[in-house]
Amino acid sequence: MGIKINDQSFKKNLEKNLNDDFMRAAMVKAQDLINTNRTNVLSQLGDGNYREWQKLSGEIRAHAIDNLDFYLTQFSENVVKNGGNVFFAKDAKEASQYITNLAVERGVKKVVKAKSMVTEEIGLNHDLIDAGVDVKETDLAEYILQLDDWNPPSHMVVPSLHLNKTQIRDVFAKSGYDGKDIPEDLAAFARAQLRNEFVTADMGIYGCNFAIAESGAITLISNEGNIDLCTSAPELQVAVMGMERIVATYEDADICISLLARNAVGAKSTSYTTFVNGITEEGAADGAKEFHVVIVDNGRSKVLKSQFKEVLQCMRCAACLNICPIYRQVGGHSYNAIYSGPLGVVLTPLLAGYDDFKELPYMCSLCGACTEVCPSDIKLHSLIHEHKRVLAEEKKISAFWGASMSGAGMVFSRPWMYKLGTSVAPYVTAPLMEDGKIKKGVGILKGWTDKRDMPALEKIRFRDWYVSRGKGGNK
């Protein structure tokens, strides 16, 4: 799939999503539910001083990023001590090719995969399928999306949020499900289908929430337990990680794990927190006999060099999505990339360039809610503001409303134009009126009136009204 999820224009994509009423309601429901749980569980964390934990976690992540060369070296040496192998990949292609070649060379027929954003980013699934390998996504949401012809994810933690249970039933029907659209029944069907896959797969592929330099451990966090099954039965296992996933010690990981679960799903802990240290003990009946870690750069070193370096501290909890007023309205697919919400606004243009994603920084009102919640202590809104500055001042790229904004700038900076414009506006908009409201706007008004009516413009200008008010005019 890669970072970009479709080839439609940004505006077309947005228009389509704004008309998807189920998806929009699902985003609102998800935000409300996860935020209520999150707030609750964070208020019970220690003495409820979240800011202290947030600061500590930010320091831990920043320390690891500032010493990335040292800790990645230490980590790779420890993976080897644990009987594993490490491949450093400079880009998506190298990473995906390494894993695909490994599968082909070992004669792998079936892979079980646990949810991992970085394997989406490197487009691994399609390379494996092209090489003739049967790929089974095992996270329930990813399994649904795979059966739905690789429908792209719309949320980092709940990727199938945009599909309702009836749509999911229809997707499962293609694989033989003949039951109703009851979540328990649908999940039971997935359980029955997937259990056998875990124990018959030749290879397990999973991501990495945190890599621990001092031991070479890969940390994996999940509620479903599918990751644990991917780390149990297959004899060949591959963990794929963005190079920034590193932390120095188990004790540092404690803080990150403690905040990740609370922020991602509003729970004290996910059901499963797993550490994998290379190959299994000699003679063991299960666990990896051959283990590889693929460490991916794919544009991250450019970010490290830039003023956006702080975003590498991200732990992919999705708290910023769940609080964002824009995400709430437009949903994950409107960001046109696997990373959505405020994190996507910052990260996607850095990894995939401004050309296809120049509109993203404008998907932000700079309210700062994301910064307030971020457990990695990233000043997200400042980074988004910086993107806007780079676009306007350095790249001179005008986003989709650039022309409107420069037009407005011209009018506002010339008093005679402003006066003329505000005086004639009620008359110019008169043909668009119905029942005293503007119902079908054109041009810049259309975006507004497509969703709601606009009040009629008053014939008397505010400034004139305000002056006359003091003189006993109409109050």
Place this chain on the structure above:
Amino acid sequence: MVKGQILNRESFISNLSNILGREMPKEVVHPEFSCKPQLEIYKGFTQAQLAEEFHKNALVNKAGSGGKIDSLIIEKKDLAKTVAEKLVEHGNGPIVAWNDERFAELGLSDVLKDAYVWNDEKGRENINMALNAHYGVCISDISLAETASYTVIDKLGKGRSSNFLPLNYVCIVPQSTIVPRLTQGMQKLHEMSKEGINPAAINFICGSSSSSDIELNKVWGVHGPVRLTYLVVTDL
């Protein structure tokens, strides 16, 4: 099968060092961070108080799971009887257990006499036995009061698949294994790692397998065990 291979590291790491504007340091001193809120949780609690907290938090998980999780506080003298009850609570069916002498020490040999005991020499056959097991039973190595988590540290005889495939699970939590939270669990792993001991897998588990991927409705047993019962044993 390859082992111990590192590819492309030199160019990758030297690029990072360049970007960071220095040579790669030979040593990095782990800094003292500005605060340690994690050490304040259940500070100074006795083992008995931690056991109470563990049980209390397990019951919170029980309420959130619609009864799929349960917890009992018992004494060692009642363990065999309680385990026997729990292993038939959701119908009769095959049981899988670790090859672990602690079961005999706890007086459970009789209760587990019909269980399939994990035998690494039998290879993949173990996995099929776990796949069809109605019950699994284990003993927590480290237990976390804050989240009511038990821990399985991988070792021969413990069979990873036996921890994740059975339909129902019973976990014995000796009070002496309970620590306040993940912080102390991580301190233990840190100490082990310093001594060169890195178990191949360490699993902290605090619930049954669940998912909210279908319209945010919580469903249980999507892959792993559907039900989980903790038996907190106060005099162990």
